[in-house]
Amino acid sequence: MKVTFPHLGNLYIVLAAFFENLGIDVVIPPPVTKKTIELGSMYSPEFACFPLKINVGNFIEALEKGADTIVMAGGVGPCRFGYYSQVQKEILEDLGYKFDMIIFEPPRGNMKTIIYEINKLFKGKNIKKIVKSAKIAWLKACAIEKIESQALYYRAREKNKGTTTRIYKSALNLISESSNEETINANVEKINKYFKSIELDMNYSPLKIGLVGEIYTLLEPSSNMNIENILGDLGVEVIKSIKLTEWANTNIILDMLRIRRPDNCTFAAKPYLNYFVGGHGVESVGETVIYAQKGLDGVIHLAPFTCMPEIIAQSILYKVSKDKQIPVMTVMLDEHSAETGFRTRVEAFVDLLNQKKEAIS
Amino acid sequence: MANNELYLGIDVGSVSSNFILMDAKKNIIEKVYLKTMGKPIEVIQKGLEIIQTVVNGKKIFGVGTTGSGRLLASTIVGADIVKNEITAHAVASMLINPSVQTVIEIGGQDSKIIIIRNGIVVDFAMNTVCAAGTGSFLDRQATRLNIPIQDFGKLALKSNTKVRIAGRCAVFAESDMVHKQQMGYKFEDIIWGLCRALVRNYINNVAKGKEIKEPILFQGGVAANEGIKAAFEDHLNCKIIVPKYYDVMGAYGAALLAREKMKKLSLSTNFYGFDNICNGKYSTTSFECNGCSNMCEIVEIEYDGKILSRWGDKCGKWSMVDSFQKENVGR
Numbered sequence: 211m212k213v214t215f216p217h218l219g220n221l222y223i224v225l226a227a228f229f230e231n232l233g234i235d236v237v238i239p240p241p242v243t244k245k246t247i248e249l250g251s252m253y254s255p256e257f258a259c260f261p262l263k264i265n266v267g268n269f270i271e272a273l274e275k276g277a278d279t280i281v282m283a284g285g286v287g288p289c290r291f292g293y294y295s296q297v298q299k300e301i302l303e304d305l306g307y308k309f310d311m312i313i314f315e316p317p318r319g320n321m322k323t324i325i326y327e328i329n330k331l332f333k334g335k336n337i338k339k340i341v342k343s344a345k346i347a348w349l350k351a352c353a354i355e356k357i358e359s360q361a362l363y364y365r366a367r368e369k370n371k372g373t374t375t376r377i378y379k380s381a382l383n384l385i386s387e388s389s390n391e392e393t394i395n396a397n398v399e400k401i402n403k404y405f406k407s408i409e410l411d412m413n414y415s416p417l418k419i420g421l422v423g424e425i426y427t428l429l430e431p432s433s434n435m436n437i438e439n440i441l442g443d444l445g446v447e448v449i450k451s452i453k454l455t456e457w458a459n460t461n462i463i464l465d466m467l468r469i470r471r472p473d474n475c476t477f478a479a480k481p482y483l484n485y486f487v488g489g490h491g492v493e494s495v496g497e498t499v500i501y502a503q504k505g506l507d508g509v510i511h512l513a514p515f516t517c518m519p520e521i522i523a524q525s526i527l528y529k530v531s532k533d534k535q536i537p538v539m540t541v542m543l544d545e546h547s548a549e550t551g552f553r554t555r556v557e558a559f560v561d562l563l564n565q566k567k568e569a570i571s
Numbered sequence: 572m573a574n575n576e577l578y579l580g581i582d583v584g585s586v587s588s589n590f591i592l593m594d595a596k597k598n599i600i601e602k603v604y605l606k607t608m609g610k611p612i613e614v615i616q617k618g619l620e621i622i623q624t625v626v627n628g629k630k631i632f633g634v635g636t637t638g639s640g641r642l643l644a645s646t647i648v649g650a651d652i653v654k655n656e657i658t659a660h661a662v663a664s665m666l667i668n669p670s671v672q673t674v675i676e677i678g679g680q681d682s683k684i685i686i687i688r689n690g691i692v693v694d695f696a697m698n699t700v701c702a703a704g705t706g707s708f709l710d711r712q713a714t715r716l717n718i719p720i721q722d723f724g725k726l727a728l729k730s731n732t733k734v735r736i737a738g739r740c741a742v743f744a745e746s747d748m749v750h751k752q753q754m755g756y757k758f759e760d761i762i763w764g765l766c767r768a769l770v771r772n773y774i775n776n777v778a779k780g781k782e783i784k785e786p787i788l789f790q791g792g793v794a795a796n797e798g799i800k801a802a803f804e805d806h807l808n809c810k811i812i813v814p815k816y817y818d819v820m821g822a823y824g825a826a827l828l829a830r831e832k833m834k835k836l837s838l839s840t841n842f843y844g845f846d847n848i849c850n851g852k853y854s855t856t857s858f859e860c861n862g863c864s865n866m867c868e869i870v871e872i873e874y875d876g877k878i879l880s881r882w883g884d885k886c887g888k889w890s891m892v893d894s895f896q897k898e899n900v901g902r
Binding site for chain 2: 240241243244245246528537550551553554555557558559561562565566569
């Protein structure tokens with residue numbers, strides 16, 4: 211069995227660690243490039259959203275490299291994501307690929323199917339080993355998240371542009387290469403030192419922009435034109451609250467145990483949006499409210515073109531923006547490659563926030 | 572010495588490229604409006620040649636570039652500031668009319684709305700997936716009907732019947748126009764209908780949800796079209812002001828921003844000089860990088876045989892972005 215999975219930011223490091231520790235062969239899909247996107251768009255329905263197309267591209271490239279098993283998440287609710295795995299399976303089968311697809315659906319009461327799916331992967335594996343692999347994967351996930359948030363902080367303040375991004379890349383490599391708990395912990399220490407060595411402009415207080423929106427476009431840089439780097443290079447500190455570990459916690463573990471309770475975000479969104487609209491629609495609204503309360507300078511709302519939950523959020527964000535006096539800009543992302551137009555909007559938004567800040571002070 | 576100071580603003584857009592020469596007191600000395608025709612470098616050289624004739628021994632103290640070709644323009648002329656066109660337009664309109672609250676800007680391929688309150692940009696929007704209602708579409712319709720684009724707006728004003736044309740989509744608008752013309756409607760009525768449809772499209776797609784308050788400035792190439800201006804006034808039921816330099820406001824803004832930066836930081840300009848730019852031989856080549864499957868198209872700009880700049884790569888392997896560009900595009 212050679213397992214592959216879709217790219218989602220740095221998730222591949224975590225998943226690869228998990229499977230490899232279990233003794234399962236892994237084929238990591240090649241990094242998302244123009245070719246990935248072209249392949250994905252060519253074989254996906256035109257009206258499907260951008261993340262589905264990148265997934266399909268990832269799968270094709272991984273199957274070509276010898277993968278024979280695809281692990282994919284499922285979902286329920288109004289967002290089309292719940293249908294991704296089924297559609298992707300059919301597309302790939304039509305293309306003539308031979309593979310097995312393991313789909314993790316949120317259980318919602320039916321434990322039978324999920325146990326059946328899990329069995330396909332873990333048949334004959336020692337439970338102790340599974341727990342140990344999960345632990346290493348979890349430690350890596352936490353380490354990566356820390357690196358990501360450190361990068362956001364340092365990139366906005368660094369004196370020599372580009373230093374943070376270089377350190378960020380080598381930090382990820384270090385975590386990726388760490389094979390056990392001790393090396394992960396040692397490397398986390400090492401990485402902290404690297405980041406602390408970055409020369410900062412201490413007199414500079416950066417603008418703070420919150421990123422909200424659909425999870426894939428938030429986490430996968432190839433789908434959002436690497437907006438974190440663009441903003442960071444403009445001297446803006448990016449605040450992001452959807453984090454992988456948190457998402458896994460609420461959506462997989464708590465869900466499985468059926469103890470998911472309303473969080474701060476749902477609560478904050480309540481006066482504006484009191485229904486589950488699928489995807490991260492409620493989160494986009496709730497986070498914007500929270501960011502406004504925290505005094506952030508602005509919010510950028512990201513969504514794949516035609517994303518229904520985020521279109522609902524977008525129309526509500528007008529009101530949030532007005533009530534809470536926080537500028538919000540929505541950016542719809544698709545396979546187009548016109549970076550100029552994207553940059554123009556982002557730069558203009560940053561100018562707007564800078565002017566506002568200057569006027570206040 | 573202050574009388575010798577001149578500032579240059581350059582706006583390289585999809586359809587037109589505009590140049591402005593401004594004195595220290597922010598007065599426009601010369602404006603040049605040229606069609607880009609897909610050859611931005613040649614147009615920049617040509618524009619500067621015209622500007623050079625009025626410089627009269629004075630000195631350029633600062634250069635700003637804007638528009639979708641702002642980075643290219645900056646590379647060619649040696650700009651001191653590179654700014655997005657939204658900020659540039661806002662800056663220029665606030666100088667022309669300090670109490671302005673709304674700026675409508677319609678150019679060759681994009682349209683924007685900028686909301687200003689108390690001298691600060693508080694909101695803006697640009698057309699996203701659709702170019703209906705922009706200059707290119709009007710140009711196309713004028714060509715199809717064989718009317719010079721300059722007369723297009725005037726003709727609309729002659730109409731006194733309201734013909735409804737679909738404004739949602741340029742393709743539908745065109746087929747609607749054909750339909751109405753085959754039914755026998757008068758020319759001017761159809762054109763007036765089109766102007767109103769485009770304004771509806773703008774209000775619903777670009778300006779959606781934004782509070783449009785007076786004073787309203789209308790700028791960009793399309794502001795020359797009296798039909799569109801009248802249709803805006805008709806729809807919004809308020810007065811639309813078209814500033815004198817409506818077609819070069821972006822360039823004006825870039826010049827103003829350059830002046831502000833140079834004064835504030837008392838820098839000396841990066842400008843390469845008229846003779847160097849106008850007489851220089853620029854050539855561009857592009858090639859596909861085979862380093863990874865991104866297959867980035869790298870564009871290389873040469874000046875007199877030396878590589879001036881490269882861009883287009885995602886990884887930064889080829890772009891020798893000099894420290895200047897990073898500094899000036901950034902904070």
